[in-house]
Amino acid sequence: MSVNVFVLLAMGGAVGFLSGMFGVGGGFLITPLLIFYNIPPAIAVATGANQVIASSFSGALAHFKRKSLDLKLGTVLLAGGIVGASLGVSVFAYLRRLGQLDLIVSLLYVAFLGVVGGLMLMESVRAIRRSQGGQTVTLRKPGQHNWIHRLPLKMRFRASKLFVSVIPVLALGAFIGFLASIMGVGGGFIMVPALIYLLKVPTNVVIGTSLFQIIFVAAFTTIIHSTANQTVDVVLAFLLMVGGVAGAQYGARVGQRLRGEQLRALLALLVLAVALRLGFDLFSRPESVYSLSVGGV
Amino acid sequence: MRLCSIVTTPVLLLLPVLAARAQSEIPENIQIGLSTDQVSITSDFSGAELTIFGALDNADPLVARQGRYDVVVVLEGPPRAVTVRKKTRVAGMWINTQSVIFRDVPASYSMALTRAPQDITAPAGYRQLALGAGNLHLQPLDADGDPKTIEEFTRALRERKEAQGLYSTRAGGVRFLSQSLFRASLRLAPNVAVGTHRARAFLFRNGMFLRETSAQLTIRKAGLEQRLYQFAHENSTLYGVFAVLIAIVTGWLGRLIFRKD
Numbered sequence: 001m002s003v004n005v006f007v008l009l010a011m012g013g014a015v016g017f018l019s020g021m022f023g024v025g026g027g028f029l030i031t032p033l034l035i036f037y038n039i040p041p042a043i044a045v046a047t048g049a050n051q052v053i054a055s056s057f058s059g060a061l062a063h064f065k066r067k068s069l070d071l072k073l074g075t076v077l078l079a080g081g082i083v084g085a086s087l088g089v090s091v092f093a094y095l096r097r098l099g100q101l102d103l104i105v106s107l108l109y110v111a112f113l114g115v116v117g118g119l120m121l122m123e124s125v126r127a128i129r130r131s132q133g134g135q136t137v138t139l140r141k142p143g144q145h146n147w148i149h150r151l152p153l154k155m156r157f158r159a160s161k162l163f164v165s166v167i168p169v170l171a172l173g174a175f176i177g178f179l180a181s182i183m184g185v186g187g188g189f190i191m192v193p194a195l196i197y198l199l200k201v202p203t204n205v206v207i208g209t210s211l212f213q214i215i216f217v218a219a220f221t222t223i224i225h226s227t228a229n230q231t232v233d234v235v236l237a238f239l240l241m242v243g244g245v246a247g248a249q250y251g252a253r254v255g256q257r258l259r260g261e262q263l264r265a266l267l268a269l270l271v272l273a274v275a276l277r278l279g280f281d282l283f284s285r286p287e288s289v290y291s292l293s294v295g296g297v
Numbered sequence: 298m299r300l301c302s303i304v305t306t307p308v309l310l311l312l313p314v315l316a317a318r319a320q321s322e323i324p325e326n327i328q329i330g331l332s333t334d335q336v337s338i339t340s341d342f343s344g345a346e347l348t349i350f351g352a353l354d355n356a357d358p359l360v361a362r363q364g365r366y367d368v369v370v371v372l373e374g375p376p377r378a379v380t381v382r383k384k385t386r387v388a389g390m391w392i393n394t395q396s397v398i399f400r401d402v403p404a405s406y407s408m409a410l411t412r413a414p415q416d417i418t419a420p421a422g423y424r425q426l427a428l429g430a431g432n433l434h435l436q437p438l439d440a441d442g443d444p445k446t447i448e449e450f451t452r453a454l455r456e457r458k459e460a461q462g463l464y465s466t467r468a469g470g471v472r473f474l475s476q477s478l479f480r481a482s483l484r485l486a487p488n489v490a491v492g493t494h495r496a497r498a499f500l501f502r503n504g505m506f507l508r509e510t511s512a513q514l515t516i517r518k519a520g521l522e523q524r525l526y527q528f529a530h531e532n533s534t535l536y537g538v539f540a541v542l543i544a545i546v547t548g549w550l551g552r553l554i555f556r557k558d
Contacts, residue, residue: 005341050540057548099382099393219541226537230529234540235522241544245551282390288460289384289391290453294377294404 005239007037012051012243019055019244020251021258022267024192027052027185027218030240032109032274041102043233045092046225048184049218050237055244056186056214063208070159070205074212076166077191080173081180081217088181089224096229099293103282108183110279116189117271124264131261160201160209168199173213181221186214189271326354327368327500327510329481334512336485337519344462344487347372347514351498353477360502361476367410367417367501368471369428370481372514374404374463375492378438381450381457397450398438404490405463406430409470409481418504426506428499430455430464462486491517491526 011033019026027048034044063069095101151165172194176187191210195201201209226232255263329351336347349370353361360366379402382393408429410417423429435451458464463486471481481498497511518526529536 050544053541053544054548054551057545058552061549061552099380099396103390103392215545219544222540222544223534223537226529226540227534230533232529232537232540234525234529234536234543237540238543238547241547241551245547246555248551249555284391286384286391288453288457290450290457291382291384291393292454292457292461293380293382295380 008236008239009243011037012240013247014243015240016055016244016247017251017254018247018267018270020248020253021255022251022263024188024267026055026244027180027187028109028113028183028189028271029274030244031105031184032278034236035106036277039236041105042092042096042229042231043236045105045182045184046222046229046231047233047237047240049180049221049225050232050234051240051244052184052186052218053215053222054241055248056188056211056218058245058248060208060211060215063211066208067159068204069208069212070157070201071212073157073160073162073169073201073205074209076155076169077173077176077209077213078216080170080175081177081213082220083170084174084177084179085181085217085221086177086224087174088178089221089228091178092182092225093228105183106278106282108179110275110282112179112183112190113271113275113278116193117268117275119193120264121268121272124261124268127261128265131259160205162199162201164199172198173217177217177221180214180217181224184221186211186218188214323355325356325366325500325502325507327498327508328352328354329370329496329498329510329512331496331512331514333514335515335517337517337523338485338489338491339519339522342487342489344489345485347483347485349481349483349496349498349512351479351481351510353479353500356477357502358476361473364473365503366473367412367504368473368479368481369408369410369417369499369501370471370483371406371408371428371497371499372483372485373406373495373497374490375494376401377404377490378402379454381454383450383453395446397442397447399435399451399454400438402435402454403433404492405486405494406433406458407463407465407467407483407485409467409483411469411471411473411479413468414466417501418506422501422504422506426499426509430459430466461488463488485516489516 011030015026015029015033018029030051031044031048034048035041060069092101095104151167153165153167154163155166156163172191176191179185179190180187188210191214192206195206195210196203222232329349331349351368351370353366356366378398378400380396380398383395384391385394387394414423414429424432427434435454437447437450455464462484465484467484470483471479473479492515494514494516495511496514497509499509500507517523528539
């Protein structure tokens with residue numbers, strides 16, 4: 001496998017720029033981009049997880065300083081995340097043996113990016129229309145409860161001003177951990193809306209908490225992938241990190257000048273474009289119907 | 298020399314007889330030498346030419362002058378198990394549905410010849426020596442499978458390896474520099490496998506196989522990459538921890554350098 005150092009730096013930089021601009025980890029863009037660059041999906045996923053650690057760590061530090069993260073909530077999410085990630089890595093190894101890993105990774109990406117991108121686009125278009133009408137939108141309506149708040153084993157999370165059952169928190173953590181290990185993402189793009197809409201966590205602690213738990217889940221995933229599949233490429237990941245960390249700073253500056261709903265609409269379009277491209281590859285006739293892989297288990 | 302041979306025609310007529318006698322005593326031999334027994338490749342390796350020098354011992358000058366010695370040089374990559382998968386269309390999507398595992402498939406197979414293969418010897422000659430990518434004995438792990446499927450996948454395996462530039466044939470890749478000295482240039486593909494490769498040279502005279510010789514060549518990743526590669530495969534957990542630490546340090550440094558608050 002031979003790759004160009006500058007292409008990787010640029011790729012990391014571009015994704016870092018976007019992640020800084022939109023406040024997302026960028027793992028969900030890095031892995032598909034690596035796949036488009038002909039890196040085998042197994043390596044793209046594990047290396048993506050490694051790259052995510054750097055950007056989440058850098059982001060979480062900022063939130064830690066501002067105290068805009070809920071350590072207790074993060075830790076419970078993390079406990080679920082570790083269980084989910086362990087399960088995910090074994091499923092990953094099994095799919096790889098079956099020769100279906102590439103397919104499942106692509107399908108998961110198409111499904112999640114399609115749904116998340118679509119929802120975000122609808123929501124932001126609605127918000128743009130509404131703001132043109134002069135109304136303001138609040139995401140959280142205090143006092144409003146749903147079925148999640150009736151589950152047993154309640155726990156108090158002071159920083160989030162929450163009193164909820166640990167079951168949905170653990171389940172959410174496990175689900176994200178599972179996806180993280182199979183897709184090589186931090187899972188922020190699912191975690192953030194889930195915390196806001198399902199658990200009603202206040203928006204100001206959501207991103208910090210999500211980043212905090214992503215660091216550990218991504219670190220755990222990286223180590224497990226390295227042990228079980230030897231698919232982590234440090235050099236590749238490092239180049240992406242350097243580009244990413246630098247790009248994120250400029251992205252954040254540009255992001256401050258754009259308005260929230262326009263930003264979300266742009267991100268939604270980008271997410272949909274990546275989903276479409278991956279979907280197109282699934283349905284278009286491959287260059288050759290035969291493929292080789294080393295090893296025969 | 299030419300003048301001499303014109304004048305002494307009877308001697309010339311005698312030569313083959315003499316040569317034949319000389320041969321039965323000391324047969325031709327072939328030797329090859331590699332300038333290095335190790336090739337290091339870097340991560341931006343985009344393929345290279347590998348030159349192998351060789352010599353014929355006790356070459357019959359007459360046969361050599363008529364160009365009837367032929368040399369075939371092969372560089373064979375380390376054998377590995379390979380799974381060949383076939384995609385078919387399921388619900389509109391292209392999905393891997395069938396697979397055949399082959400064992401001991403050479404990772405690469407590049408061949409250089411003095412002339413086009415058919416001009417050196419008959420196809421049967423190559424088959425006997427298992428010489429040429431088409432004659433490699435590719436054996437499926439499950440030998441009891443449907444012979445038709447196995448044949449199809451064997452063909453696909455060769456075809457994919459050729460498409461990746463790993464199996465190649467280069468007519469004219471071996472040139473005689475003098476009557477007994479030759480040079481073979483082989484292509485190392487960008488995705489050449491690391492490990493022990495075997496270079497083999499085959500000597501033919503008038504389409505008859507005479508002798509074979511071989512040498513070894515180790516292809517490895519260069520410096521840092523070789524160490525990382527070894528580290529990742531031998532101490533994979535520690536490598537994972539190392540990868541995480543690098544990420545954390547990079548993230549932290551990034552924050553230090555670019556922080557605004």
